[in-house]
Amino acid sequence: MTPDTFTRSQWYAIGRLPDFEGAEAKPVRLLSQDLTVSDAAGVLSVNDADGRSLLTQIRYGHLWTTLSDTPRPLYDVPEFDEPDRRLVTAGGVGVRCSGLRCVENFLDMAHFPFVHTDILGVEEHPSVESYDVSMDAEKDEIWATKCKFFQPMASAAASGGQMTEYKYRVPHPYSTILYKTCPIREDVWDLVGLFIQPVEEDECIVHSFILVFDEENTDTGLLHFQQNIFLQDRMILENQVPRKLPLDPRWELPTRADASSIAYRRWLKANELQWGVALFNEAA
Amino acid sequence: MIQFHDYPLSGNCFKVRFLLEQLGLEYQSILVDFYPGYEHKSPRFLNINPLGQLPAIMDKGRAVRDAQAILVYLAAAYDKSGKWFPRDHQGEVYQWLAFADQLTGSISAARLHDAMFYRLDVSKARTEGIKLLRIIDEHLWFAEKDGHDWLLPLPHPTIADVACLPYIALAEEGGIDLAPFFSVSRWMERFMRLENFKPMPGMMPLQMPKETP
Numbered sequence: 001m002t003p004d005t006f007t008r009s010q011w012y013a014i015g016r017l018p019d020f021e022g023a024e025a026k027p028v029r030l031l032s033q034d035l036t037v038s039d040a041a042g043v044l045s046v047n048d049a050d051g052r053s054l055l056t057q058i059r060y061g062h063l064w065t066t067l068s069d070t071p072r073p074l075y076d077v078p079e080f081d082e083p084d085r086r087l088v089t090a091g092g093v094g095v096r097c098s099g100l101r102c103v104e105n106f107l108d109m110a111h112f113p114f115v116h117t118d119i120l121g122v123e124e125h126p127s128v129e130s131y132d133v134s135m136d137a138e139k140d141e142i143w144a145t146k147c148k149f150f151q152p153m154a155s156a157a158a159s160g161g162q163m164t165e166y167k168y169r170v171p172h173p174y175s176t177i178l179y180k181t182c183p184i185r186e187d188v189w190d191l192v193g194l195f196i197q198p199v200e201e202d203e204c205i206v207h208s209f210i211l212v213f214d215e216e217n218t219d220t221g222l223l224h225f226q227q228n229i230f231l232q233d234r235m236i237l238e239n240q241v242p243r244k245l246p247l248d249p250r251w252e253l254p255t256r257a258d259a260s261s262i263a264y265r266r267w268l269k270a271n272e273l274q275w276g277v278a279l280f281n282e283a284a
Numbered sequence: 285m286i287q288f289h290d291y292p293l294s295g296n297c298f299k300v301r302f303l304l305e306q307l308g309l310e311y312q313s314i315l316v317d318f319y320p321g322y323e324h325k326s327p328r329f330l331n332i333n334p335l336g337q338l339p340a341i342m343d344k345g346r347a348v349r350d351a352q353a354i355l356v357y358l359a360a361a362y363d364k365s366g367k368w369f370p371r372d373h374q375g376e377v378y379q380w381l382a383f384a385d386q387l388t389g390s391i392s393a394a395r396l397h398d399a400m401f402y403r404l405d406v407s408k409a410r411t412e413g414i415k416l417l418r419i420i421d422e423h424l425w426f427a428e429k430d431g432h433d434w435l436l437p438l439p440h441p442t443i444a445d446v447a448c449l450p451y452i453a454l455a456e457e458g459g460i461d462l463a464p465f466f467s468v469s470r471w472m473e474r475f476m477r478l479e480n481f482k483p484m485p486g487m488m489p490l491q492m493p494k495e496t497p
Contacts, residue, residue: 089320091320092401231486235457235485
């Protein structure tokens, strides 16, 4: 399948800047297409298989490109410009499932006690309390707010269990950002997010980042916290069937805790996204 | 105190962490940015291990490198019970330590290819990994038939089991299906039920009952 217009019109992160240092036509795959990245004296360029030069931009610690000549603008994350925040980029990790599945897993709090046991949740506190989901119509993005979850070790800087408050944002079909209570500063949020590079319909590379206030941990400590969590997710993601995301409500039954995922699926459908979606009739 | 150069996502580091904790040894974990920083290839780390590989430990002013060698070193130096490295089974222990090294060269390589884009022949790595799984599965089938739970015919696990466990438990991360290997699966489950076993990411984290009713 060729990517639908909504998928094709997006910007995609394809790696961190150090990944392309001195690159000479380094192969990269995006939306089932072979691309190359080259570094000419610090200027990065991306070409498709026909030698056509693609649009690029460097933002949020990553190189972004798009197959479209008239892409939708890349969403704003003003927190990246705030002083004192520390950015750690965790490097791409290959995952054998649709990138849409990764976004949905990221939005799900119910799995914390069972997959991230004793870190993001404990089995004694498995319930997901009600939270709000809304659409920001102007920016065309989804927000889940007032999410609360008991977490024994909410971040690398946490020193004990706390009721963590979360906000989730989905500004892009393949990006999602979590805003969570900062354990060491009041009235600010720590950010954790995924920039997903869809490789095939059922295969992706997840570039994750953390953007936090933390005075205690080394960059490597922050990196390992993030990688530990994501590799726990990877195992679960690779065991989901089907590997593409089902949008047909006859296929997977959501519960109240899945309100954000319901909104995400509806939003994908409303935008007529088809690439990476499992078709109910094909399975039957 | 023992200094342990550690990467939480490395199966070879898991082996060392597991034994340090089983032996109740105090240690200081020094985190190494293996991916995406490749810090194990940096001059700082090459001073500790010129091979640029994890894990490595520093103990009493000396560096010991290589997961299997560290298991031997720790068990020989600190395990008063003699259970982890039984002296009258040294040949068999070394045989499985060498086998563990082959698991690193095959299953671990496939995992690094799939998750972290190492450039290598992944189908060759998987084929080799499956060949090794058949060998260890057959060994464990006969062991179970003779009433033994572990790689050596002893009533407790040894560093042979510790060395072989992680990359087998992580095989699916490298695209190798463990379902056909029944004896291996049962052995893995027994290992994960050991006191104070902590799974690393990629190993099934679900808590299992300590006793089967």
